[in-house]
Amino acid sequence: MDRLNKRIAYLSAAPILILLLVFFVAPLLVIGIYSIMPQKSFSLLAMPDFSSYSVIFVEGYLKSLFWSLVLAFSSTVILFLLCWPLAYAMAKIFNRFTLIITIAVVVSLFVSENIRLFGWLLTLMKGGLIEGLLRHYTGNGFEGALYNVPIIIFGLVYVYFPFMLFPLMQGIAMIAEDTRQAAFDLGATRWQVLREIELPLAAPGIVVGTLLSFVLAAGALAESKLLGGQTVIVLADDIETAFTYGQNWPLGSALSMLLIMIIATIAVFGISRVDIDTIMGRKRS
Amino acid sequence: MSDPILQLKNIRKNFGTFEAIKDISLDIREGEFLTIVGPSGSGKTTLIRLMVGMDEPSSGEIWLRDERIDKLPANKRPTCMVFQSLALFPHRSVGENIEFPLKIRGVDLQVRRQKALELLELLRLPQSYHGKRIHECSGGERQRVALARALAFDPEILFFDEPLSALDYRLRKTLEKELKALHEKTGKTFVYITHSLEEAMVMSDRIAIMKAGVFEQIDPAREIYSRPVSRFVAEFMGEVNLIPFKIAGKVLTSPGEIMLSKSVTSDISGQLKKANASCGTIVVRPEFVAFGKGQAADFSVEGRVLQDYELGSRIQYEVEAAGLGLVTIEKLRMDMFDGKPGDQCTLSWAMSDCHLIVGE
Numbered sequence: 001m002d003r004l005n006k007r008i009a010y011l012s013a014a015p016i017l018i019l020l021l022v023f024f025v026a027p028l029l030v031i032g033i034y035s036i037m038p039q040k041s042f043s044l045l046a047m048p049d050f051s052s053y054s055v056i057f058v059e060g061y062l063k064s065l066f067w068s069l070v071l072a073f074s075s076t077v078i079l080f081l082l083c084w085p086l087a088y089a090m091a092k093i094f095n096r097f098t099l100i101i102t103i104a105v106v107v108s109l110f111v112s113e114n115i116r117l118f119g120w121l122l123t124l125m126k127g128g129l130i131e132g133l134l135r136h137y138t139g140n141g142f143e144g145a146l147y148n149v150p151i152i153i154f155g156l157v158y159v160y161f162p163f164m165l166f167p168l169m170q171g172i173a174m175i176a177e178d179t180r181q182a183a184f185d186l187g188a189t190r191w192q193v194l195r196e197i198e199l200p201l202a203a204p205g206i207v208v209g210t211l212l213s214f215v216l217a218a219g220a221l222a223e224s225k226l227l228g229g230q231t232v233i234v235l236a237d238d239i240e241t242a243f244t245y246g247q248n249w250p251l252g253s254a255l256s257m258l259l260i261m262i263i264a265t266i267a268v269f270g271i272s273r274v275d276i277d278t279i280m281g282r283k284r285s
Numbered sequence: 286m287s288d289p290i291l292q293l294k295n296i297r298k299n300f301g302t303f304e305a306i307k308d309i310s311l312d313i314r315e316g317e318f319l320t321i322v323g324p325s326g327s328g329k330t331t332l333i334r335l336m337v338g339m340d341e342p343s344s345g346e347i348w349l350r351d352e353r354i355d356k357l358p359a360n361k362r363p364t365c366m367v368f369q370s371l372a373l374f375p376h377r378s379v380g381e382n383i384e385f386p387l388k389i390r391g392v393d394l395q396v397r398r399q400k401a402l403e404l405l406e407l408l409r410l411p412q413s414y415h416g417k418r419i420h421e422c423s424g425g426e427r428q429r430v431a432l433a434r435a436l437a438f439d440p441e442i443l444f445f446d447e448p449l450s451a452l453d454y455r456l457r458k459t460l461e462k463e464l465k466a467l468h469e470k471t472g473k474t475f476v477y478i479t480h481s482l483e484e485a486m487v488m489s490d491r492i493a494i495m496k497a498g499v500f501e502q503i504d505p506a507r508e509i510y511s512r513p514v515s516r517f518v519a520e521f522m523g524e525v526n527l528i529p530f531k532i533a534g535k536v537l538t539s540p541g542e543i544m545l546s547k548s549v550t551s552d553i554s555g556q557l558k559k560a561n562a563s564c565g566t567i568v569v570r571p572e573f574v575a576f577g578k579g580q581a582a583d584f585s586v587e588g589r590v591l592q593d594y595e596l597g598s599r600i601q602y603e604v605e606a607a608g609l610g611l612v613t614i615e616k617l618r619m620d621m622f623d624g625k626p627g628d629q630c631t632l633s634w635a636m637s638d639c640h641l642i643v644g645e
Contacts, residue, residue: 181339182372185359186386186438196385200376 028260034253041250052254061238061255068235068259071149072218075156079164079213080206082157087168087205092177105162113159117226120155121146124227147229155223163212171205172198207274215263235259288350290315290474291336291442296345298331305331306342307498313442313476318468320477320485322521323495329478330446332495336476337444338362349441366444369451371431373419379405379430380415386438397437404433407470409463425456432464436471445477449484461487482522486510494518511570512640519568519642524601524613526574528567528584532557541608542586549583549636562644571601571615573638576622582633588612590626606632 036048039055056062090098108116123129126144135141145151175198183197184190199206221236235255242252289312298306305328313319323329334340336347338359347355354362365386374382380401381388387397402412408429414422422430428448435443449457465488468475479485485492486506493503494517502514513519516527530553531538537554539545545553557565567584578585588606600621602614612632616622624630 176370176372178368178370178372179374181359182366182368183374183385185337185339185365186389186434187360187365188385188389189360192389196389197374203376 031253031256034249035257037250037253039250040248052248052250055251056254056258061235064233064235064238065258065262067224067232068218069262071152071156071224071232071234072214072220075153075160075217076164076210076214078153078157079160080168080210083161083164083168083209087165088172090165091169091172102166105165109162114222114226116159117155117222120158121226124151146227147231149228149232152224152228152232155227156217156220159220159223160213160216163216164209167205167209167212168202169205171202171209174205175201203274207270211267211270215267218263219259288315289313290350291476292346292348293336294346294348296332296335296342296347298328298335298340299343305498306335308345309498309500311493311500311503313474316472316474317490318465318475318477318488319491319493320479320489321493321495322479322482322485324521325480326497327495328498329480329495333366333444333446333476333478336442337364337366363440364442364444365435365438365440366446367431367435367448369447371427371448373427373431373434375419377419378415379410379417379419379422382419382430383433383437385434400437401433404436407436407467408433424452425460428452428460432467440473442474442476445475447479450479450481457484458487464488494521513568513642515642516566516645519566519640524571524615526569526571526612528569528609529564530557530567531564533563541606541610543606543609544585546583546636552636553641556641557643560643564644566642566645568640568642569634569638571613572599574612574614574632574634576614576616576630576632578631578633579635583636584639585631585633586612588630588632590622590624590628590630592626593622604630604632 030044033044035052036050037043037046037052038049039051086101090101094101121128124145125131126141126146128144131141131144179197179201180193183193188196219236221234221240224232224234224237235258239252239255239259242248242255246252291311291313293309293311296306296309297304309332321329321332331340335342335355338354338357338361342355345355346353349363374385377385380398383401383404384392384397387400392400398415401415405412405414410426410429410433414426414430419427419430431448449460452460461484464475468488477485477488489506491503492506492509494501494509496517502509502518504512509518510522513522519525519527528543529540532554535554537545537550537557553565553567557563569584575582586606586609588604588609590602591605591611592603594601594603596615599615599617602616602622604612604614606612614622614632622630
């Protein structure tokens with residue numbers, strides 16, 4: 001019976017396993033091999049020379065990497081601070097209203113990210129909705145709010161809002177009401193309850209939310225391109241250029257590998273720091 | 286008698302139009318073990334939440350010694366509660382749970398570790414439990430950890446919200462006795478709420494019976510058991526036989542074919558007349574009803590045994606008494622009824638074992 005169960009388990013896992021092998025592992029492998037090929041080579045069988053990796057360090061790509069990480073980090077921090085109170089209210093305070101907010105946030109996902117960003121473009125640009133109206137009624141215009149770093153962060157926060165909000169809400173919902181009240185009853189201040197009880201107990205949600213936001217924001221391209229113009233170049237931008245305009249697949253692959261490594265390290269670190277089973281009090285023995 | 290440690294003065298609590306607590310006043314004495322008992326929906330949980338500070342009363346005052354505390358939030362009050370769910374912190378070890386109230390106050394790590402170890406010993410948990418995780422502890426151990434945590438807070442009054450209700454019978458019995466011993470050892474004031482009368486009787490110095498937002502009676506267990514003030518209390522305190530009497534002018538009407546001795550008739554009529562009441566109820570506990578007509582039989586009635594139930598140390602009989610309906614009797618094994626269900630019998634009991642509720 002046990003052996004039969006095992007075979008059934010393998011069999012039912014097979015389709016997704018094959019799918020992952022063909023569409024996830026194989027492309028990753030191709031990128032990995034391309035990244036060690038000589039510059040501008042289109043063959044996977046040339047003599048590896050790792051030249052792309054040395055190019056990264058001399059031609060200012062580190063600056064793009066720096067911008068990608070800074071933008072991802074700051075938008076993640078802002079997202080967390082912004083989403084925590086709302087997620088808290090949705091999980092603990094609002095009743096029917098939670099559903100309305102959930103639907104509103106989800107519906108916004110039905111419209112493509114680029115189209116929504118273009119909406120902001122038309123709103124914020126010089127001669128756009130805000131500046132145009134202001135000029136019409138007051139006679140004084142301004143340069144528009146686009147093409148700077150804060151507006152890129154705004155775009156990232158706007159686009160990845162649901163990816164922080166919903167995991168946080170899940171995390172906060174796991175905090176038992178009694179536990180909070182007991183801490184309060186034992187003399188803890190609101191701040192101490194937050195630090196000692198709520199944040200640790202919501203940790204699984206916090207880890208999932210911040211990882212999702214950070215990983216997505218670090219690989220994001222549209223926000224910096226559309227809202228930021230050419231103010232800063234992010235790594236994803238360089239990758240795209242290398243593969244298309246630059247026709248240098250090995251360089252693009254090497255840049256991709258760099259980004260993948262950094263993100264994977266952060267993700268593994270984040271998940272290992274928070275043993276979800278321990279937090280839930282269900283440690284396997 | 287010592288001064289009250291906690292005083293409730295005319296406390297009311299409304300939720301919308303619903304009155305959960307209707308004008309309750311209560312003095313809790315320093316060092317006593319007071320249990321508030323009531324069926325679900327009687328308002329006992331609401332009351333304890335007001336006393337602990339998790340809710341504010343709609344009106345009335347709460348005084349802790351010379352300080353008015355009804356507007357203080359729970360974290361500013363020198364009292365604390367053991368929750369029904371225990372509300373232990375699952376992400377902290379046993380030791381960290383116990384040390385929590387000390388950590389909050391910024392007590393030095395060494396000092397609070399020492400305190401935690403002392404409390405573990407007081408609650409008869411091995412010191413090695415300090416580093417144990419909560420989910421590795423059994424139900425009874427968790428109970429003790431929750432108690433240790435509350436004691437680490439060193440509260441003026443320790444409140445309990447039915448913490449034993451989720452445990453199995455045997456463990457509950459053990460912990461009831463331990464709790465009583467702990468009360469004596471620490472000398473603290475314990476206020477306990479439960480719906481289980483048995484629990485209340487074993488542990489408490491005084492029991493407050495609550496019904497629909499008011500106290501029906503506050504007395505020691507023995508007093509409540511033998512001298513209930515109302516039919517509700519009498520019935521709440523376990524198996525009981527309630528026999529209603531009416532009085533019109535000088536004529537006392539007894540139900541069914543119950544026979545009363547002369548002295549008892551004048552006794553009951555006298556008490557009812559004195560209170561200017563038209564009716565009353567005689568409360569007689571099942572263990573005081575005898576089979577056969579004894580010497581001091583003030584009341585007697587003919588009946589037929591319908592059923593007997595084994596209760597372990599005792600046997601319970603259901604007797605159909607003439608015109609009275611069912612009478613419940615409990616006998617120790619050594620004075621069992623010598624007969625079987627279906628047999629005729631005579632029941633009798635003495636006035637000195639009864640209690641008269643006037644006006645109901």
